[in-house]
Amino acid sequence: MNSDRLSKKEKFFDRWAPNYDCLLTTVFYQAIHKRLLEYVELPEQPKVLDMGCGTGRLLNRLATSFPTLQGNGLDLSREMIHQAQQCNQHGVRLTYTQGNVESLPFAEEQFDAVFSTISFLHYLNPQQVMLEVKRVLRSSGCFYLVDTAVRDDISGNYIPFFSGGLRFYSHQRREQLGRAAGLECLSHHYLLGSALLTIFAA
Ligand SMILES: C[S@@+](CC[C@H](N)C(=O)[O-])C[C@H]1O[C@@H](n2cnc3c(N)ncnc32)[C@H](O)[C@@H]1O
Numbered sequence: 001m002n003s004d005r006l007s008k009k010e011k012f013f014d015r016w017a018p019n020y021d022c023l024l025t026t027v028f029y030q031a032i033h034k035r036l037l038e039y040v041e042l043p044e045q046p047k048v049l050d051m052g053c054g055t056g057r058l059l060n061r062l063a064t065s066f067p068t069l070q071g072n073g074l075d076l077s078r079e080m081i082h083q084a085q086q087c088n089q090h091g092v093r094l095t096y097t098q099g100n101v102e103s104l105p106f107a108e109e110q111f112d113a114v115f116s117t118i119s120f121l122h123y124l125n126p127q128q129v130m131l132e133v134k135r136v137l138r139s140s141g142c143f144y145l146v147d148t149a150v151r152d153d154i155s156g157n158y159i160p161f162f163s164g165g166l167r168f169y170s171h172q173r174r175e176q177l178g179r180a181a182g183l184e185c186l187s188h189h190y191l192l193g194s195a196l197l198t199i200f201a202a
Contacts, residue, residue, distance in 0.1 A: 002125075004164075005124060005164035005165060006076070006100065006124065006164065008164035009076060009077075009122055010076050010077055010078075012164065013054075013075075013076065013077035013079065013080055014077050014078060014079040014080075015079075017054075017055065017077055017079035017082070017083050018079065018083065020054060020055050020080070020083065021055055021083075021087075028192075029054075029117070029118060030057060030061075032118070032146060032191050032192050032195050033057060033061050033117065034061070035191040035192060035197075036058075036115075036117065036144060036146055036191060036197060037061065037062070037065055039144070039189060039197060039199065040062070040065075040113070040144065042066055042069065042112055042113055043112055043140070044068060045068045045069075045070070046066060046068070046069050046070070046112040046113065047069075047070050047071075047072075047110060047111050047112055048062060048069060048070070048071050048072070048111055048112060048113045048114070048115065049071070049072045049073075049074065049104075049106065049110075049111045049113075049114045049115070049136065050062075050071065050072070050073045050074070050114075050115045050116075050117075051074055051101045051104075051114060051115065051116045051119060051129075051133075052074070052075055052076070052101060052116055052117075052118075052119025052120075052122065052123075053073030053074060053075050053081075053096065054075060054080050054083075054084070054119070055083040055084050055087055056073050056083070056084030056085075056087055056088060056094065056096060057087070058115060058117055059071040059073050059084075059090075059094050060087065060088070060089045060090065060094070062115075063089070063090040063093055063094055064090075069093065070093050070094075071090075071093065071094045071095075072094075072095055072096075072097065072106070072111075073094065073095070073096040073097070074096075074097050074098075074099050074101065074104065074105075075096070075098060075099075076098070076099070076100055076101075077098070078098050081096045081098045084096045101116075101119075101123060101129050101132065102123070102124070102125050102128045102129055102132065104132045104133075104135070106136045107136075108135055108136065109135075109137065109138045109139070110138070111136050111137055111138065111141055112137075112138055112140070112142075113137075113141055113142050113143070113144060114133050114136065114137060114141070114142075114144070115143075115144045115146075116129075116143075116144070116145050116146070116147075117144075117146040117147075118146065118147060118148075118195075119147070120145055120147045120169070121147050121148065121166045121167055121168055122166065123167075124164075124165075126156075126167070126169070126177055127180060127181065130177050130178060130180065130181035130183060131181045133181070133183065133200075134181045134182045134183050134202060137202035138202065139202055140202070141201075141202045142186070142199055142200060142201055142202070143183060143201075143202070144197060144198075144199055145174065145197070145198045145199075145200065146191060146195055146196070146197045146198075147168065147169065147195070147196065148168050148194045148195055148196070149168065149169065149170060149174075149188075149190075149194055149195075149196035150168040150170055150194075151170060152170040152171075152172050152173065154168075155168065155169050155170035155172070156168075156173055171188050171196070171198070174188075174198045178198075178200045182202075183201065183202060184200060184201045185198060185199070185200055186199045186200065186201050187199050
C-alpha cells in the first residue's frame with residue numbers, strides 16, 4: 001500500500017520536474033525560500049541537508065548566502081535530482097542523491113542543519129522522518145520545517161490527491177512529532193500566507 005503510494009509520488013514528481021521551475025511555482029516557492037533565509041543561523045563551514053530538495057533552488061540560495069556551506073540534496077524523484085544537478089551553481093559544494101527521507105543515506109550527526117520546504121506534506125511516515133532528522137543532526141543542529149499549517153482538529157488528516165495523498169500539520173502536531181523524536185520546538189513563524197516555518201533544535 002505504502003510502496004504503491006510512494007511510487008505514485010515518484011512518478012508524479014518525475015513528470016513535474018522539467019516544468020517545476022515555471023513562473024507560477026517558482027515565484028511562490030522562491031518567495032518562501034527567501035523569507036526562510038531570514039531565520040537561518042549556521043556555524044562556520046556548515047554542512048546541511050535539504051530533504052525533498054526538488055530542483056535544488058533552496059540549496060543554491062543557501063550556498064550563495066553562506067560561502068563556506070557544503071550541501072546535500074535528497075529527493076525521491078530521479079528527474080528532480082537530474083534538474084537539481086543541471087541547475088547547480090556551486091559545483092562540488094552541492095551534491096544530490098535520489099532516496100527516501102524515511103531512510104536517510106547518511107551517517108549519524110553529520111549535519112548542522114536539515115531543511116524541508118513544501119515537502120513534509122508528502123511524507124507517508126512523518127514520525128519516522130523526524131527520527132531520521134534527529135539521527136543525522138549534530139547536537140547543536142537545527143531542523144527547519146516549512147509547510148502549510150492547518151488547525152489542530154484537522155491536523156494529520158489524510159487528503160486524497162493524485163500524487164499519492166497529502167497531510168498537513170498544526171503547530172501543536174509538529175511540536176508533538178518533534179518531541180517524540182527528541183527534537184525541541186524552538187519557534188514558529190508564518191513566512192507567506194499559511195506557509196509556516198517551525199524551527200527545531202536537536
Ligand atoms: C513540492 S516539491 C518541493 C521541492 C523543494 N523543497 C522546494 O521548496 O521547491 C516536494 C518534493 O518532495 C519530494 N518528496 C516527496 N516525498 C519524498 C520522500 N518520501 N523522500 C524524498 N523526497 C520526497 C518530491 O519528489 C518533490 O521533489
